[in-house]
Amino acid sequence: MSKVVGIDLGTTNSLVAYVKDGAPVVIRDRSGDALVPSVVSAAEDGTIYVGREAQRRLLTDAARTVYSVKRFMGKGLDDVSGEASLLPFRVGGDAGGVVRIGLGAREFTPPEVSAFILRDLKHRAEAFFAEQGEIDNEVDRAVITVPAYFNDAQRTATRDAGRIAGLDVMRIINEPTAASLAYGLDKRHTGLIAVYDLGGGTFDISILRVEDGVFQVLSTGGDTHLGGDDIDLLLMHKVLAEVGWAQSAERVQEIRKAAIQAKWDLSDREETRLNGMRFTRADFETLIRPIVDRTLEPCRQALKDAGLDASQIDEVVLVGGSTRIPLVRRLVGELFGRTPHSELNPDEVVALGAAVQADILSTGNRDMLLLDVTPLSLGIETMGGVMSKIIMRNSTIPATGSEVFTTAADNQTAVDIHVLQGERELVTDNRSLARFRLRGIPPMPAGLARVQVQFQIDANGILSVTARELRTDIEQTIEVKPSYGLTDDEVERMLLDSFEHAEADFAARLLIEERNEAESVIQATEKTMRSPEFAVIAMKDLAPGEQQHIEAALEELKAVIGKDDRDVIHEKTHALNEATKHLAEVAMNRSVQAALSGRNVNDV
Amino acid sequence: MASQTSAQPLQVCRDCGGGAPVDAHFCPQCTKILTISRHGDYFRFLGLPRKLHISASDLDQRFRGLSRQFHPDYFVNATPAERRASLERSSYLNDAYRTLKQPITRVEYLLRLEGLAAGSPEEASKQVPADLLEEVFALNEELDEIRDLRASGTPADQLKTRLETARVPIEEKRASHEAQLDELFAKWDALLDSDAPDAERRRVLESLRDRVLERNYINNLLAGIEREMSL
DSSP: OOOOEEEEEEEEEEEEEEEETEEEEEOOOTOOOOEEEEEEOTTTTOOOTTTTHHHEEEEOGGGGGEEOGGTTOOOHHHGGGGTTTSSSSSEETTTTBBBBBHHHHHHHHHHHHHHHHHHHHHHHHHHHHHHHHSSSOOOEEEEEEOOOOOOOOHHHHHHHHHHTOOOOEEEEHEEEEHHHHTTTTTTTOOEEEEEEEOSOEEEEEEEEEEETEEEEEEEEEHHHHHHHHHHHHHHHHHHHHHSSSOOOHHHHHHHHHHHHHHHHHHHHOOOEETTTTTEEHHHHHHHOOOOOHHHHHHHHHHHHHHOOOGGGEEEEESSSSGGHHHHHHHHHHHHHHHOOOOSTTTTTTHHHHHHHHHHHHOOOOOOEEEBBBBBOOOEEEGGGGEEEEEEEOBBSSSEEEEEEESSSSSSOEEEEEEEEEEEEEEESSSSSEEEEEOOOOOOTTTTTTTEEEEEEEESSSOEEEEEEEEETEEHHHHHEETTOOOOHHHHHHHHHHEEEHHOOOOHHHHHHHHHHHHHHHHHHHHHHHHHHHHHHHHHHHHHHTTTHHHHHHHHHHHHTSSSSSSSHHHHHHHHHHHHTHHHHHHHHHHHHHHHHOOGGGGGG | OOGGTTTTOOOOOOOOEEEEETOOOOOOTTOOOOOOSOOOOHHHHTTTOOOOOOOOOHHHHHHHHHHHOOOGGGTTTTHHHHHHHHHHOOOOOOOOHHHHHSSSHHHHHHHHHHTTOOOOOOHHSSSSOOOHHHHHHHHHHHHHHHHHHHHTTTTTTHHHHHHHHHHHHHHHHHHHHHHHHHHHHHHHHHHTTTTTHHHHHHHHHHHHHHHHHHHHHHHHHHHHHHHTTTO
């Protein structure tokens, strides 16, 4: 039978997982890497690169490379015009319509870009299952996660991306809820859980009650535009203010890479260097404090919505790469008055949970059940530009609501309806989801027709609308024109297009894998050579000329990694591996000895 | 019990054509999930009498139990008709749970069921309930004065203290209303248990409706003070 997987389609990285013998497992590539960077690059010859390879191309061909596309899902051009300045790729589209991302001569909608990532994950999983000797290794169904705070348009865009990638999207589930499933805080447990999820581009907080294996979300809150990317931007601004703002797109990407490295360094070190200058954790925390503070208010609001006090929460779970930042852990711990859980890898936990849900859906396993909520109120525009709410936020989904409309003029046969999502009073402050026209109302005097419009939010958090004229009991046909989405026809066409381009040449894939392998060896080598103890090792343990030999091998591999010759990359990777064997042993021994004796590595 | 004196209406299974009690979720003949009937109500759906005092933990447990029976997660591979029935039944369950969970939405729902809808909040705010005339008069006078003071530049913290003071009697009214509502809840439940005559039940329902209207009115007043304080 074909395979079912869970996919975490992240802002920064994406992963795929499945359930093996009852336990969820992340699928890794041959070099053991689970993360596929959510980066897509369209080369001049039309080849599409995804993941590490596309990430590398950010430094060489930035204008044809897109990252953090999740931020553009379900958005219109007017939503994102403010943030396009530091992005290397073109952001365009028609006013009032869906965003289009220009890579070279080609234009893609965000769901198409995401579909490239999904297809890569699908292939990765299929290759894995084939290696496992599965007879039917096709992956055709998936559960895909989204931030809990995603609105209808963003969820629909994610589902469209799945369809364009040739996947049957069995369910869209919320990332924090998925994480709680992965933590297996299931039926042995009865308690209240807060899941704090700070990822690359989005922030979510969900409060759940777990009892009898039912994971019931009580409230949720967040910000779909707040995450590690914002921290990177702050650091980039700091550097650009020092070096001058007029830089090439590739140089900006180098600065971004250095900023991210500094951010990572400061998660387990007290200081690092950024732009050649000393940069301490205290500096970093002062700089990012406003961003972390912005996550605390939604936490308080979610507690209030759940009718709970922070002290009543039994467990706090951390999700998302940005929760590795010590300041985040500290402030979350203070807010809830307890040390948060972080046993599971915060990058992997969402994909694991998605795999659990995929397993539940495909096998009918009833041990656990997720009951999620809709994060935003749903309503319609009424007289005077005011939003009238029909389904309140934090309602358990699936949920329904209905409203009866009538006509304002004699013999009026159609009524225009504007569907909105949000908490604000005025239409203009909320999200426009769709406009549609109710047609076919039988001609009668004004005010006599009674059209009941039923809004249904399904278990994916996605809306559908039906209408019925109550006097005649005629069901109306509704054409919903999504404000910031694709029509079914567009999705269909993109799916067909993708088949034409799908045979992304097998040789190209093998080349990419070879490059990934090379990249991980380079990274490991550079990490060791950057570490503070390297100077001591070089002096005490390395043979004369050994360091130069390693550096030469490193440079040689770097020189060929961007070339298209797979064999040469393989050869140079092997050479670097050999050259660093001794160094790796020495470094390993030192850290083991240091751990055994409890001393600082430098003193050994 | 009163709600069971009338004959139990039937629903028809769309799959096998068999009949089923209106509060059944699955067809007793073919075991398929039933398309939701238009005749049920939230209490029946959850297997509860129409009482106003509901144990929160009992309600939670029923909710979880029923969710486990017909959540769409368990019908992914079923026929389109069953999937639709599961979606509709789950939506209805969620609406029922949400409505019955809070005492106020619960009593408003009961009043609607019994044909004594309390009216929309907008309607409720039009007419001052007799019981509140005195307080409303005093409050409006105070609010007018505060607005004048604000216009003439009196510092906000001074106005805040006055608003706090003005809120006290209204809060007290609300508290006494809560207590009255609670008593009426108990009275209604006792009438149901003793199978009391319709006229007697009607009287309690009417009192409940009046208290709910007043309560909505009081809440509007408090919201008005809140708005004034946020200026």
